[in-house]
């Protein structure tokens with residue numbers, strides 16, 4: 102009999118395995134993400150974090166295990182069905198339409214939520230979503246600028262704004278603050294906290310200072326496995342095995358996480 106799906110769980114992964122031509126990139130991963138939490142997935146390079154995210158979006162097909170979202174099994178579903186179920190995802194390099202303005206990018210993203218008929222009847226639905234995303238991301242002043250002229254940080258916020266326009270239940274963020282200045286990191290963290298008031302956030306990240314400020318819970322992976330299941334940042338930092346994998350791979354947890362996020 103399968104485990105019961107608790108009311109505050111949004112994502113429940115059990116026994117996930119991914120085999121790339123004989124190499125187990127993900128090896129028996131269990132992961133629980135609760136409704137409206139900001140959950141970070143950390144671990145050294147090659148730990149399998151992005152592969153787990155790719156399995157949730159349907160981009161990578163697991164060889165074993167289950168991925169239940171809102172008590173529905175995602176395995177076997179197509180990527181676009183998973184998007185429609187309310188899962189949005191950003192990439193390490195923001196994917197925005199550079200030639201379109203900020204507002205046009207958001208408008209286009211918002212329109213994915215509506216059928217053509219609804220769009221004609223309910224133009225206002227997209228406008229409200231766009232205005233809210235502009236406000237949340239702090240991009241109102243640059244709404245008429247082509248996305249290609251934005252700074253790196255602004256492009257990342259635009260990508261998050263585009264996903265917010267689609268009213269997701271779960272946002273998957275892949276290293277959202279990589280390459281950002283300290284000010285941009287703070288703004289991104291504030292945007293993530295604001296986002297978590299409306300949806301759940303699962304974030305792959307290396308920057309320990311960022312985690313300390315913005316995470317509710319953290320799960321640590323190493324070599325395809327879970328090293329430490331969902332815990333507080335303080336518990337993760339105090340864990341000797343977590344210290345060991347970072348120290349064992351050359352440097353301290355602080356140093357390595359900051360460096361990887363820089």
Ligand SMILES: Nc1ncnc2c1ncn2[C@@H]1O[C@H](COP(=O)(O)OP(=O)(O)OP(=O)(O)O)[C@@H](O)[C@H]1O
Nearest residue numbers: 121124126144145146147148149150151152153305
């Ligand atoms: N398509 C693929 N084919 C073969 N091997 C892959 C593929 N994608 C990822 N891998 C390997 O699987 C392992 C896990 O990769 P993954 O990108 O998930 O790690 P990660 O924890 O996200 O690392 P990083 O922090 O460096 O992004 C790595 O050894 C990687 O080289």
